Structures are given as structure tokens and as C-alpha cells.
Amino acid sequence: MTTVNLIRKLLVANRGEIAERVIRSARALDVATVAVFSDPDAAAPFVALADEAVHLPGAAPSETYLRADLIVAAAEAAGADAIHPGYGFLSENADFARRCATAGIRFVGPPVEAIEAMGSKIAAKELMTTAGVPVLPGAVVDDDALAADPDALRTMAEGIGYPVLVKAAFGGGGRGMRIVQDADEVADAVAGARREAASAFGDGTVFLERFVEDPRHVEVQIFGDTHGTVVHLFERECSIQRRYQKIVEEAPSPAVDEALRDQLGSAAVAAGKAIGYTGAGTVEFVLAGTGEFFFLEVNTRLQVEHPVTEEVTGLDLVALQLQVAEGEPLPADVLGATLRGHAIEARLYAEDPSRDYHPGSGTLHRFAVPDLPGVRVDTGVRSGSVVGTHYDPMLAKVIAHGATRTQAARRLARALAESQIHGMVTNRDLLVGILREAEFLAGRTDTGYLTRHGPAELSAGSSAATARRVHALAAALADQAGRRADPPVQRPVPSGWRNVVSAPQVAKFRLGEEEVVVAYRRERGGWWASVDGEAVNPLRVYDATAEAIDLEVDGVRRTVALHRVGASVYADSPLGATELVDVERLPVPGTEAAPGSLFAPMPGTVVRVLAEPGQAVTAGTTVLVFEAMKMEHQVKAPVDGHVAELLVSLGDTVETGEVLAVITSEEEAA
Template sequence: MTEIRKLLVANRGEIAARVMRSARALDIATVAVYSDADTGAPFVADADEAVRLPGSSPADTYLRADLIIDAARRTGADAVHPGYGFLSENGGFARACAAAGLIFVGPPPEAIEAMGSKIAAKELMAAAGVPVLPGITIDADAEFDPAALGARTAEEIGYPVLVKAAFGGGGRGMRVVRGPDELLDAVEGARREAASAFGDGTVFLERFVDSPRHVEVQIFGDTHGTVVHLFERECSIQRRYQKIIEEAPSPVVDEALRRELGDAAVAAGKAIGYVGAGTVEFVLGADGRFHFLEVNTRLQVEHPVTELITGLDLVRLQLLVAEGNPLPDEVLAAAVHGHAVEVRLYAEDTAAGFLPASGTVHRFAVPPLDGVRVDAGVADGSVVGVHYDPMLAKVIAYGPNRDEACRLLAKALAGTRVHGLATNRELLAGILREPEFRAGLIDTGYLSRHDPVELATGSRDPRAVPVHALAAALAGQATRRAEAPVLRTLPSGWRNVANGPQQVVFAVDGAEVPVTYRVRESAVDATVGGVALPEVLVHHASADLVELDVDGIRRQVRVHPVGSTSYVDSALGSTELTELPRFPDPGARSAPGSLLAPMPGTVVRITVEAGAKVSAGTPVVVLEAMKMEHSVLAPHDGIVGDLGVSVGQAVDVGTVLAVVEEQEA
């Protein structure tokens, strides 16, 4: 056995921070590597040492095995942990580490390579007796006849089918095809995304099981030939084929099914000589039959739910196994205790179709509650760019049963403050409180049956905007008076003779909300949006805290001003308000019908020409951001009057991509 003294973590964000936490507990020194885009990231400061990875593209630096191995050599690291993502499932990287005399904290290269191709993996699993779905492979550069492929698909698989990237995961490249007329566009789109995300455009088609459950089994193996399973996780709540809520155990799996799933997962692990932590993923139909999806030859994002129900530290176990130790007795005797639920907090705009968001995190705070764990990759001041996955943090709750774990997690999310960019926080809280989810009646089609926007906004209190807008106005007044050079104790706008009220106009969710107020000692006469607020009393008003009564109900409202924007939080929820200038620049408006870039990205396709007639909803420009494609659609029927961008051009949020002039009836 070889003891690890110094560990380099070849990953970033919450992944790197999570691995380093367990390494420190084992008295293992840590080394971080970082791109230029991550210079100020929290995980860099968490490490004992950090090495910059040079490169012109921040997205590619973490994929440079030569730079990572050189960093390990320069710092004297004796082991490399690949985290999850990037090079974690790259057999060539595992071999390069071994050739450099480094311990690779993961499975053998042969196991990674056996599962690196989903196509070869299915063949191997079928031979091991694991149930699989029928499929067809299309090589990256292969030419094909769409009609012939459509006919073959109908005969060998049957519609609907799922088009998937052969190498990689995370939902990249996935397309559901309902009929032969959709097949060509789906295959070509999946090829582009797969090539961009994984460097290989090979895709394959397999039978699509409508709205199954996505259930996966955690396996663990050691170098002494032992492979065990650590029970299942339910990962059915997904958007764009990417998981956003996971839990353990699955609410639908009984002991008999748990044994069947566990036996199949262990058989899969033994078939490839598995060592370390891995996950065998299955689709589970309503009839109780399950089929193999893939083996992830790494630790999974959702591993904390398994840790909480078993009491095991999976990263610690990875390190012990990498040193040559057999799996300890607590792993062999593991049992399920209680229930754990995890949500992935993403920087994304739910209402805009889950478009990823970028910007500065001005504040990130999850309330400290017993039973709640936070694995975060950001802190106050962190910058979320366009180069990486937009996940900010994982918030996990543990309880004696599923209902209490869901309640606790919903409470934690309700009190979470994330300022500076759009997130899916309200959607996650809405799902956790929705009756069908709470009853365990979930599958991968959950978000097609439940409108994500309604889930995110359904619990919003209509009193939030009026109360928060007034609080933001009063906090602004308090700030101005505190900064006044004379007579600071007088309210702003004070006159010996009563004059008109003070007024400020905020933008809230795209609408203008005017606020008027006149302070009379502790009482305030106020209107919001033209509606008078009844019986307003102010107990305290400062730049960051306003305590007031509105209609006899007393509340504390926290205000976080950043420039012209105020982020406001109270028991009513959270509101972002941007103060509008009193005299806006008349030239600042875009032309009517302008299609603006919803995020920073690169133009990969322009689907129409100037002068073309388009109908509402027609894709006009396709952007690539965060390794995924996003179509910008025509807002109405009209004629494309101007195309302001070209293929390959990098654009910022708000860039005018095209103008669609509305046709007169």
C-alpha cells in the first residue's frame, strides 16, 4: 500500500472544494489547478497550493492532461483526483498519470475505456446479463441517407427514439425524435453538440422509454476484487435531460427491486473489473422493468445523498482504495437510514427556457439549518462566466423520512439569498412543495406535465412587490440622508410647507413600478404602482434593513443595493428592483422587432436570410453557450430586415442579433 501525501485535484468549483475537504481530514495536502477565468474562485484559495493552467481558452485548460501532470510534478503531488467531469472519464489521462508515477484516484484505464463508449458499454452489459435497450450507432464523420436511416430506425428500434452522444453525458446532444421527419435535424444537432462538448461527434439512437424513472445505483470496488453497491438514487426530476433534484433512497424501490438493481449494478462493475466509486444508471418503467443506460466511471454530482443515508464519506473511501486498502467493514455492512434530497442550484432563467445566466454573485447565503448541507462553488463576489456549467451549489437536506427532508430543503431554499443573476431557486422550492412530487409520483416527464414557470411563480406572494418596492425606496432615502453633507437627520424632500411626495420608478420583471412616499415622523403615505398602501409605519430604515408595518403586519425587509439595483428579501420572498433614471437617454432603445442575445455566446448558425418571411417562433439565430445550443426565435410574423451578426461571432448579452419587422395585416 502507498500512502498519499499530496493530492492534486484536476477539477474546479464545488467539485474541487468537496474533494479537498475529505483530503484535509486524512492529513493529505492539496493542490488546485485553475484557468484564468477562475483566478478568484473560492476553490483556489481553499487549496494549500495552486497552479495556473495557461491557455487561450478557459474552457479547454482543464482538459490539458500535459499541463495538469506538469503541475503535479512541480508541486510534488503523488496523486491526482479528477473530480467529476472534464478528464474524470478519460482513460488516456489515467494512463498518463500512471506513466508519470502518479496515483490516479479512480478506476483502471481499462474500465474507463470499456465504458467510455456508450455503444461498447451496452454490448458488454448485454453479455454480462444486464438488460439493455436496442440501438443504432452513427459515427462522427459517417454520411447517411436520411430516408434509409429512418426506415432502419423504425424497423430495428421503433419510434420514439432518443439520440445521444456516444462519448460524454450531462444531457449534451440529447434529442427525442417522434418520427422520421425529425430524425435528420436531431442527428445533426446532436453531432454538433457532442463534438463541441466531448471532442467526438459520434451519436447513437436507442429506444426512448416515455417518462420512465431514472434510477441509478452507487457501486464501489477495491483492488482486492470486492465490488459492492451502496443502494439507489432517484434522479427523475430533469430539465433538458440534466438532473436538478436527486434523492436517496428512491420512493418507489422496495427491498426486492433494490436487490435486483443492486445485483445488476454489481454484475456491471465486476464485468469491467471496477475499482473505486462508480454509478450504474438505469431507466425504470412503470411496469417495474429496468434497462441499462450507462456506467459513469467516476464520482457523481449527486453522491451526497448516498453519503447522508449511509453515513459514509465516499471521497475518503476513494482515497483509501487508491492507496490499496480493502473496503472497510462499514462499507460492507452499510444500510439505509433516513432520507436525503439534493437540489442543484443553477444560474439560469427558468422563464426563458432555462437559458444559462452569467454575471457576478453579489451575495450567496444559505440559512444554517440542522440537517442541511451546502456544497458550493461560489461566494460573495464570484464571477459566473460562460465557459463552464452554470451550477452554483448543491443544497442537500437529510431527515428521518422523505416528507421531512423535502420540507427542510424547501425551507432552506426559501431563505437562500442569491443576488446578481437569475437562478432556478424558486423552481426548486416549487417542485419540493408540489403535491405530486411530495407523493413520490415522479418520472423524467415531470417537468413536461408541470409548467416550470408556474412552479417557480405559483407560491409568490402578491404583497411582495409593493412591500419590497417601498422598502427599497426607503432604504435609498436613508442612504442619501446618511451621505448628505448637512442636516442628515431630516428626511429627503422635507419642506417647511407640505409639498409633493418623493417618487422613484423601479423596473421589476420587465414592468415599471412607480413608488411615491411622504414621510410623516414614523408614518408614511405611500403608493406603489398607483395603489395606496394602507397604514404604513416605519420602525427602522437604514441602507440595508427596513422594518415596517403595512396594514398592521410588521416585517423585516433586508435590502442589498448594488449600483442602481436593489436585491430585497423578506418572509414574502425575494425581489430584484432596478431604479430607472429620471431622464433616460432617448437613443438607448433598440429598434422594434430586435432579437437580442439572451446570454453571452458564439453564433453557430443563422437559419434565415435578410428579406426572408418568418412566422412567430421560427429559429433565426442559434447561439452556443456553456457547450449547448440555444435558438433565438422570431417574436412575431414578419420579414427579416437586418442580420447584425455572422457565424463564428462572439456576442454579449443584449447584442442585437437580427431585426424582424412586423408585417401589417
């Protein structure tokens, strides 16, 4: 008879989307929940969702969610008998799992020994070789002397064969990774990867590995129980990545047939059994065009992309984690799991793909994803949430399930396209572009997909010019409707007063780097308007309020939803989404930045200064490097010229929009 020791109260040692996800499954099992929260997360939705919560003073992960001692103390204070680590933070930290055991608290995850075996990617590869799982050749850079010896590093890389991937031995998520194409790049790549790995994971050890160019990234979900059973729950395709981080995942892989699925599954189960695995884990592989696959790593935790596996199997993986932790054997629906349909997940980030995916921060004024059939949203934000700089900028995972891959892709594209996301730049347009792109729809995806299809190509809508025209006109008319309302809707810029009543009213907006000028007036027969001097004819307005304009432009009728926040107007319609910003009618003299100013795209800390005042630079030269969200970001000269001013120093903390340096172009100097 199986002995089951029920979990009564679960502390979730994480935040945001995954904290909410775990809390929902725990509540469905009648398990009380405890959240922990940092200072910036005090008002976060996951805190209110939990039954109880414990404050972790501070903001940075190193002060809060990475403090094993504080997490265990919080569990003891709340009377929790189990801890779920989610993903990231302490989820793959063997010392944390050991500390939980010492305190008599169950760690919802694999045994300490399994985490330790996979905690080092170097040791993991050796173990997998012994277990008969195919691995890529590589070598370790584990001491400062070797890391500082360029000749030794070049010899090591040449022995592996170019291109070479420099990779952090501990951690993941794309941090501490560099691709090296030739000998001249090795030393700098190792130095940069070691710095980033030490900052993100507390250990700067890296290793070199043969880099398979543009393979598919395919991973297998495994599950083990405490009775010795390990099974796989099929594969996921995670090839579409930026900066080595996945942004689109799906199950099953369009490249895997039944024979290859059996081979991948068998290798993954062998890997799990080799380390005595229990709970949810993922074995990651690279799949070459030849059909060969090679072991990458085992993630000893729940993956971000686990929902696609849930959608195609009908299983609740978080509930299964809890049941395995209670001592239950894997149930029949896991042992006999089958694939049903197709699921695709898109990670919605607060980031700007057009600026090398720079993460953003600020207030999310509106967040609304339409409720469509087959669409699921896992998120940790709501309208009004503040997205800070201390944590990952992912806003949500939007998942669609369908009978076929095409149906799932179409459902997901529609859900994202109709979403209202106001307050910050996101990768939404890029995701929609991917889901509607021909190569993706044909299943021809690999890790080079975003190299072949850049953000500018994928994000550009065919109706961009029409959207600019219609949305600017709608914004102006919505403001006019608001002023005519009873009581009138207040605006930061008052309506213009005119001596000549027949003269049109004028509204000016900034759309990115462009200025849009709308002139309009109401006439006896209807409306007259122009956008940037071009008359809109015919124009018909069916209904107008401060929140929505139902209008016909160039023979096509559309409804544009408007949402004003301060000087910004957010317009959403079938043409897409646009943010328009009021142009100040009387700007304060001297407030504009000097030409050639380089701005901080986000808050961060300056970690390297590579230029000095007066130095000649060429377009693309890195002037300085700053660190934000545990990633290094390069600030480069936009043109050939000279460094006229350098306004920051090593170690300075900078805010979004702060001027870092000024580059005088050769033309300006002349």
C-alpha cells in the same frame, strides 16, 4: 497483510464545488493538496483552499482543464503523487488515466480498462448484455456517410421503434441528445447531436436507442476495491431533469422497495464485476412504470449527486476513493452499510427557467444559504464571485437530510427560500416550487415531471403581487433612510428636490418588464405611501435603515432585507426575493433598442444563421443558433413578421444583451 501505499500529495484536476469537496476530504486524511486553475479562476475560492496551486494559462476548457499534458506536468512540478479528476473534464478519459500511470502518478479512479470499457456507451451496452444486465435496443451512427443518408437513418430508427433517443456515444450531461418522434425529424436530430457531441467531447459519434417515455431515472452507487470486492450503496432517484440534466436528486428512491432494491443492486454489482471496477462508480438505469429496468450507462467517476448517498449512509465517498487508491480493502462500514433516513439534493444554477433555462453570467453580489439543521451546502462560490461563460453555471448543491422524505423536502425548501442570491437570475424559485408541489411530495416523479409542471407554474408564488408592492415600498423607504443617515448612504440617483415640501417623493423601479412607481411622504402621524397610484393604508414603519425595513402593510408586519448594488436593489422577505432596478429619470435619447430586437441572452458564438433580411417568419421560427457553455441555443422570432435587420454573421462572437436581429411584426409593417 494488506499493503497500503499512502498518498502524500494530491492534485485535484478540476475546479469549483467539486475541487473544494475533494480538498476538504484530503485534508482530513492529512493529504497535501494542489489545485490547478485557469485565468478566470485565479481568484476562485478553491484555489485559496488548496495548499498549493499551479496556473493553467487560458480560459476555455480545451486550453486548460482538458489538457492532460498540462495537468500531469502540474502534478510533476508540485511533486504530487496522485491526481483526483473530480467529475466532468478528464474524469472519464482513459488516455489521461494512462498518461498518469506512465508518469508514475496514481489516478484516483478505476483502472484504464474499466474506463475504456464504459467510455463508449455502445461498447458498454454490448458488455452489459453479456453480463446479463437488461439493456434497451439501439443502433450506432459512427461514420459521416451514414449520418448524411436520411433514408438509412429513417430505416434504422424504424427498426428500433419510435420514439427514439439520439445520444452521444461519449460524454454525458445532456449534451448531444435529441428525442425523435417520427421519421421526418431523424436526419436533423442526428446532425444536431453530432455537432454538439463533437464540440463538447471531441467525438461526434452518436447512437439511436429506444426512448422510454417518462420513466424514472434510478442509479445505483457501486464501490470496488483492489482486492476484488464490489458492493452497492443503494440507489438514487434522479428523475427531475431539464435538458436531460438532473436538478433534483434523492436517496433512496420513493419508487423502490426492498425487493426491487435487491434486483437493482445485484445488476449494478454484476456490471461492476464485469469490468473489474475499483473505486466509486454509478450504474444508471431507466425504471419503467411496469417495474422493469434497463441499463443506461456506467459513470466511471464520482457523481455530482454523491452527497445524498453520503447523507443516508454516513460515509465519506471521497475519502473512500482515496483509501481504495492507497490499496486498502473496503472497510466494514461500507460492507455493512445501511440506509438511514432520506436525503434530497437541489442543484442551484445561474439560469433562467422562464427563458428555456438560458445560463447566466456576472458577479454574484451576495450568496448566503441559512445554516439550518440537517442542511448541507457544497459550493464553489462566495459573495463577490464572478460566474463566467466558460464553465457549467452551477452555483451550489444544497442538500437536506431528514428522518423522512417529507422532512428532508421541507428542510431543503426552507433553506432555499431563505437564501440570499443577488446578482443573477437563478432556478431557486423553481426548486422551491418543486419541493412544495403535491405530486413531488407524494413521490410521483419521473423524467416527464417538468413537462407536466412547467417553470411558470412551479416558480409562481401565491404572494407575487404582495411581494411586488411591499418590496418596492421597502426599497424606496430604505433609500430614504440611507439619505437621512449620518453620514448619508450615497445613491446613483440623487433624492428629488421639491419646491412644495408637502408633495410626496417618488421612486420608480423596473421589476422585470414592469415599472413600479412608489410615492411616499412622512407626516406628523406617521407615513403616507402609494404604489402604482394605490394608497397603502394603513402603513406603519417600526424601523428603517438602508439595509432593512420593518414595516406593517395591510395589517401584516414583515422585515424586508435590502441590498443595493449600483442601480439594483435586492429585497428578501418571507414573501420571497425581488430585484428592483432604478428607472433613469433622464434617459439618454436614442439609447433604447428598436422594437422587435432579439438579444443575446448570454455570450456565445453564432454557429448557424437560418434567416436573411426581408424573409417572412412566423412566431417560433428559429432565426439563428449560437453556442454557449457547449450547448446550442436557438434564437426564435417572437411574432409573425419579417426580418428587418440581421446584425450578426456565422462565426461571430456575441456578448450578453447584444442585438442579433430585428423582427418587424405584421402589425408594425401595416
